[in-house]
Amino acid sequence: MAAEGQQHPIGIYLWVWGALFVVSGLSYYVDWAGFQGALRWSLILFFMFVKAGAIVWVFMHMKWERLALFWAIMLPTTFIAVFIFIMALEGDYTEVVRLNFFSDWQNFFSVEKHH
């Protein structure tokens, strides 16, 4: 097996290539059409994960690798979600602090009085 490597019909590569073109066009259309708010963000994320999945699954041959390799790579990757969550809390907190203390000094002193 190791000597033969990953060999698959060329059709699947061409198919995924075409699909990536279409999905990229769709995600570009989100900006072109000027969608805003939750619709924009959910569409962007959806198309992003579809494209990323197609690249990893077929182009990088993850579809055909053994689960021992698949999970050795994918499990640590999922931990990134935890990091995103923690830093989202941190970013939110920093903004509140900046709005309270940096924007104007009246506000600063009024906050201090509460103590």
Place this chain on the structure above:
Amino acid sequence: MAENADVVPGVTPGLKGIAGDWSSDQVAFRGAPWGKAMMWIFLLSDTFIFSIFLISYMTARMSTTMEWPNASEVFGLTVFGTDVPLLLIAIMTFVLISSSGTMAMAVKFGYEKNRKVCFRLLVLTAILGATFVGMQAFEWSKLIFDEGIRPWGNPYGAPQFGSVFFMVTGFHGTHVSIGVIFLIITAVKVKRGRFDREDPGFMTGRPGRYEIVETLGLYWHFVDLVWVFIFALFYLW
């Protein structure tokens, strides 16, 4: 993943397969050449680096009290008097996807020992990659000289915009450039038949094989993968 069962004869699929592979006290990544397994490990570490960049971008954008510049306008181009949003970025996206397609096919023809087609596809991939870097250089110079965007400030809003842009796209562009260099090196090796003769590499005594093309392909697809995330999260968000 069920079809993996017959990839390595006599080896268990599924969860039992994972336990078996990892506890076999021999080779954890059965069926994968060591170079490919190590490339995956490297790409995992690179995933974390780019994640840290994109997460710090998220934190900067969430915490700034100034308005974030509208990427759609900043990166727009005027073509024949019409403003087209994100035009250059869209073209760059399609160029990089195409280079991923040619790379995937180069891997296939490499394993078929079709030297001529493999070489041509690798060269085409390198040309598309170089085109991407060239367009990025154009984009950078436009932003620096025409729009006055700096890592510490810009005329459009939050100063963090510039530092995030230069850091993230700069690091990605460096990856693309390194990839182009290795594509050219590998293309030359393929053309000279060094993988057919199993000549040892420049810094190793191990025989050269066509699996090197697949390992390089993993790196190249990863560069495309990172661009998918940058395109969505930085340019479109």
